[in-house]
Structure formats: C-alpha cells, structure tokens
Amino acid sequence: MKKLQHDECGFAAALNAIGGKWKTMILWEVNLAPRRFGELRRLLPGVSEKVLTQQLREMETDDLIERTVFPGAVQRVEYSVTAFGKTLNDAVCVLSKWGKEHERHMAQRQQAVQADLSRPAA
Amino acid sequence: MKKLQHDECGFAAALNAIGGKWKTMILWEVNLAPRRFGELRRLLPGVSEKVLTQQLREMETDDLIERTVFPGAVQRVEYSVTAFGKTLNDAVCVLSKWGKEHERHMAQRQQAVQADLSRPAA
DNA sequence: CAGTATCCAATTTGATACTG
C-alpha cells in the first residue's frame, strides 16, 4: 500500500506498519507461534516468495517480527513476533473485531448496490 | 489499496472499507462535522478531484457516509457520517492511538536502519 | 459548486527461474 502521509491522527504510522497485503496475516500467524519461511508460504496461500520475503524484511525492520537462523546441514529460519509486534497485533484485533461484527452489514450493502445496478432502470 | 481476501479474521472487511489512501481522513472529517465537497478538498491537501469523488462514492456505497444534495441556484452537497460510519471511526481510532503511541518507536527503527545502511560497511 | 472524463505515473504484487 502506498504510504500515507497525514500523521495528525497517527493512523498513518499504524497503516504504514501493517499496510502490506499480507502483513496482518503474517503478524497473526507468527503471533500464534514462531513460523518458518516455508510454513508461512503454506499458511498464506497465494503469496509469492518474493513478496513474502519483502514483507518479512519490512516487518523485521519495523521491529514487529524477529528472524532467527538455526544453522545446520539444512538451514532453518524462524520468524517470531516481538513484544512490539504483539502490541500492534492487539490493536489490529480491534479492527478485525469490527470487520467480523459488520461484514454482514457490508455484504448486504454491496448486494443492494448490485441489485440496484442490475435493475432494468424502470 | 488492493483488496485483501483473507476473511478468517475480519480484518479484510475493515481494511477494504477504509483502505483507500484518504478514507480515514475523510471519515474523520465528516465525523467532526458534515462537509461539502470543496471543503473536503481543502481539508485534504493534495487529493485530486477524481480520487476524492471516487472514495466518497465508495464510502457512500459502504454506508459509511451519506450524501445530501441541497438544491439551489448554486448546487450544494453535504457529506455526513452515518451511524455505521461512526462505529468504524471508533475502531480506527484504536489503531490511530497505537500509531500515536508508537510512532516514536517506528521512527527510531527507521533511523537505525538508515544509519546501518549508510555506515561504510566497515 | 460539484463533479466527470481522459490519460498517465507510481507503487505494489505476482510468476517464474535460479542460487547458497
């Protein structure tokens, strides 16, 4: 998502941290448990390796998640949530709750519009 | 913003409603008081007429705001928040609060990264 | 005043092949 610039309300900062298409899901998953790269790829159906890497790096930069490498014959990497990431996850959950409570309302609205559009302009 | 599809957590619904670059600001402004088109254009410096119109229409479709036309010699239109829009604004405020509280943390992180990058790889 | 219509630029996301 394009960076927002209006910082009067602080929402921009939050959305810049979480705006990527997959970031809330990543945050959610690593908050449940530390996840490996391949694991996240499976958990987020449709994400490409490039984008997953990108968003993980950004979230690492933002101190939302932590990357730990376990050396070995086959390399292993784990991503886990940071304390800071937890605080964001909590805040995000409020919006998620709103979404859950009102997605019916939203869906109905969309349908109403659809019906209105398909009405034969009588 | 691109539509999210993961609806397990409800965040997608919320972000689809508020994802546009200006929507939170629009919601915020019309929540403070009913606003006219030109007024919003002034209040949201940098928004183009096209985009403002687009986002207003989408938010109207989503039942977040209401459009009222006052006929007259010079036409006048007012956008006001709906009850539903208020509930979203409240939810968004939680994230805004997070942003406000932690933007210092975020900024520091970004600076740390900048410093790291500009360090002459010694 | 309150938009619409076009055209264009920027950014984000994705598909795929390849590497340590």
Added chain:
DNA sequence: CAGTATCAAATTGGATACTG
C-alpha cells in the same frame, strides 16, 4: 530450505481540462 533476481501484470493515485 530459504531465499534472490528479473520481468510483467494489476491497482491506485494524480494532473488536467471540461461540464451541468
């Protein structure tokens, strides 16, 4: 396994001129 590199597609946002 955990990525990187490259190229292309899709969306969004923006500038500007014009209209009822």
